[in-house]
Amino acid sequence: MKIKRGILRLYRDEKVWFTADTHFGHKNIIRYCQRPFVDVEEMNCTLIDNWNSVVSPDDLVFHLGDFSVGGAAEWTSLLNKLNGEIILLLGNHDMNNVNQAFMHRFQCVSMQMLISIGKQRIYLNHYPFLCYGGAYRNTWQLFGHVHTSPYRTGLDSSRLDYLFPTQYDVGVDNNNYHPVSFEKVSEIIQQQIKNRKEQDYVRTL
Incomplete structure (x- = not known):
């Protein structure tokens, strides 16, 4: 991995x-x-187990914010248990901890990033954007914050209909409480693009 001109190339x-x-x-x-957990202990254990069931120690994980609401001891304990090298894109619930020593445990901490995996550019931010650089040139945007789920319970749920098909919520509520791989994201976005084209065609009939 190397950094060049502000773009992280993988x-x-x-x-x-x-x-x-x-x-x-x-x-x-x-x-x-409406998470399917009895209490916070069950939720924490399930999320950790799900994470480690797919992420290997040498893998790279981009966490797009709202990691934990706990204090230094909980953050440190979590980072000791989770596999992979983790890059944190700060969410609104992370901001109070930006100056904490445990933040050095992350490979990188940032508000936003533009990365390239192969030939695919991806803009990463905790929040979904209707306007972002490259949106009309096949740059994807991955985000969190809105807690997309089948229940569509979030206050922002009605606004999600305006997103580009090249955007995707990688949050756990939208991905069966697991991290999602680049390959799976690619598959989902390609299907979203196909679906949008079909919808646009139907509207012209």
């Missing part, structure tokens, strides 16, 4: 995963998002 020999909105230690998120 090589094919690295397995890359994306996730967001784990909200480790956040009791109320179970109710807010």
Whole structure:
């Protein structure tokens, strides 16, 4: 891996995963998002087990924010348990911890990133954007924050209909409480593009 002109370039020999909105230690998120857990202990254990079931120690994980609502001890404990090298894109629930020593445990901490995996450019931010660089030139955007789910419970749920088909919520609520691989994201976005083209065609009839 190397950094060049502000773009993080990743090589094919690295397995890359994306996730967001784990909200480790956040009791109320179970109710807010109708997560299928009895309590925060079950949620934490399930999220950790799901993470480690797919992510290997040498893999790279982009966490797109709202990692944990706990203090230094909980963050440190979580980072000791989770596989992979983790890059954190800060979410609104992470901002109070930006100056904490445990932040050095992440490979990188940033508000946003533009990365390239092979020939595919991807803009990463905790929040979904209707306007972002490259949106009309096949640059994807991956995001979290809105807790997309079959229940569409979030306050922003009605706005999601306006997103580009090249955007995807990598949060755990939208991905069966697992990190999602680059390969799977690619498959999903290609299907979204196909579906949008079909919808646009039907509208012209």
